[in-house]
Amino acid sequence: MAASAHIVDLVPAGSGAPLATLLKAASDELRLHILRVLAQDSFSVSELCTIFELRQSALSHHLKILIDAGLLSRRKEGTAIFYRRALAEGPLQELQEQILRHIDDTPITRSNSRGIERVQRQREDNSIAFFKGNADRFREQQELIAPWADYSEITLQLLDRLEQDAFESIVEVGVGEGWLLPDLAKRARSVTALDLSQDMLRLAKQHANHLPNVAFVQGSTDVLVQRDHQADAIVANMVLHHTPEPKKVLAEAACLLKPGGHFIVSELCAHDQAWAREHCGDLWLGFTPEQLDIWAGQARLSLNASVFLAQRNGFQIQVQHFQRC
Numbered sequence: 644m645a646a647s648a649h650i651v652d653l654v655p656a657g658s659g660a661p662l663a664t665l666l667k668a669a670s671d672e673l674r675l676h677i678l679r680v681l682a683q684d685s686f687s688v689s690e691l692c693t694i695f696e697l698r699q700s701a702l703s704h705h706l707k708i709l710i711d712a713g714l715l716s717r718r719k720e721g722t723a724i725f726y727r728r729a730l731a732e733g734p735l736q737e738l739q740e741q742i743l744r745h746i747d748d749t750p751i752t753r754s755n756s757r758g759i760e761r762v763q764r765q766r767e768d769n770s771i772a773f774f775k776g777n778a779d780r781f782r783e784q785q786e787l788i789a790p791w792a793d794y795s796e797i798t799l800q801l802l803d804r805l806e807q808d809a810f811e812s813i814v815e816v817g818v819g820e821g822w823l824l825p826d827l828a829k830r831a832r833s834v835t836a837l838d839l840s841q842d843m844l845r846l847a848k849q850h851a852n853h854l855p856n857v858a859f860v861q862g863s864t865d866v867l868v869q870r871d872h873q874a875d876a877i878v879a880n881m882v883l884h885h886t887p888e889p890k891k892v893l894a895e896a897a898c899l900l901k902p903g904g905h906f907i908v909s910e911l912c913a914h915d916q917a918w919a920r921e922h923c924g925d926l927w928l929g930f931t932p933e934q935l936d937i938w939a940g941q942a943r944l945s946l947n948a949s950v951f952l953a954q955r956n957g958f959q960i961q962v963q964h965f966q967r968c
Contacts, residue, residue: 665735668712669742674705678714678728678746680755683890685727686762693765694758713739719917763887766926791880794909795823797950797962798878801907802830810875814899816864816892817882821847827878828854835872839863864895874899880909883935884927890938893965897942900967906944908935912951912959935963943968 668674673695680686680694688706692699706726709715716729731739751759802810810831815823818836824847827834834857838844844859851857860866863886877896883889896906911929919925936946944965952960 662735662738665712665714665739665742668708668714671705671708674709675746676752676755677705677709678743679749679751680759681715681726681728682743682747684759685725687723687725689723690762690765691726693762694755696754696758714743718915766887791822793952794880794960794962795826797952798823798880798907798909799826799830801948801950801962801964802876802878802905805876805905807875812872812874812876814867814872814874814877816877816879816896817885818847818859819843819880821850823878823880824851824854824857828856831875832856833858835860835867835874837862837864837867864892864899868895868898872899873901874904875901876905876907878907881911883908883910884925884929887926889927889930890941893935893938893944894942897944897967902967904967905947906939906965906967908963908965910935910961910963912961914958916958929958932961932963935961939963939965 676695677691680691686694688699688702691697691706692702695702706715706717710717713729713731713733713735715726717724717726719725728743731737731743812833812835813827813831814835814837815827816837818824818838820843821836824834824836828851834854836844836847836851836857836859838847838860839862841861844861848859852859877899879892879896883892886892893906900906913929913931913934915928917928919928932949939946945968946963947966948964950962952962
């Protein structure tokens with residue numbers, strides 16, 4: 644009696660990429676590097692060309708194979724197309740997830756890391772250039788997306804519920820025009836107003852330079868880390884979606900916090916309003932609460948409270964209160 648053969652259907656019933664297409668996509672070393680790089684961020688075609696030092700024609704071929712296999716998804720944001728890892732689904736979901744786990748077990752190459760650093764620096768330069776040219780109009784543009792009064796009120800409520808007479812030190816990251824500084828100055832013996840943009844700091848000083856317990860510092864959170872600064876609480880309102888590496892900001896904020904210290908983040912929930920990149924200097928189209936929680940957990944910050952504000956003009960605001968473990 645002849646042994647029966649086990650036949651694998653290369654096009655399983657239901658949606659999802661054929662098995663042969665998925666295996667072909669995972670059989671090339673460059674495509675594995677692309678998936679590894681896209682594990683924690685989305686990049687445009689031109690940014691990926693910078694990272695991998697390839698011409699667009701050469702890279703696009705590999706991107707198409709990964710999309711056909713269901714491993715990548717793409718979306719048009721303004722005039723650029725951004726790529727990110729796709730969520731595994733369909734009959735081959737388990738195999739797709741296993742492939743990605745194996746890919747992530749290998750660190751990103753040094754060459755690719757340098758390429759990502761170049762892209763992040765360019766994003767940061769673009770963001771600084773935007774604020775330099777739009778500082779006087781920023782408040783008006785930002786109000787279209789997220790009314791300052793809404794999330795600032797929640798931020799102060801979260802600080803006040805901690806039932807402390809006064810904090811020793813509060814840091815505001817991305818101070819902008821400094822509208823929150825008078826309220827923070829009432830709640831702390833010292834307040835550090837931090838911003839990358841010299842023009843935004845100039846506006847903040849116009850509003851709050853008379854406050855004796857407020858110090859103005861130009862730079863990002865790593866400047867304070869290098870100074871061994873310590874804070875009881877850190878506030879970052881509508882900042883992370885303007886930064887090239889929001890995960891790094893959370894990690895550095897955790898370094899600045901004293902044990903048991905508090906980090907309050909107001910941010911946009913993930914959205915599809917691509918015009919915000921050009922008109923508001925946004926580098927990220929918001930974040931899912933789960934993504935912020937993952938980054939916070941990696942920085943040894945635990946979630947204390949979450950507040951979600953009503954949607955406006957297609958945007959929803961989340962206010963997350965994290966505490967250093």
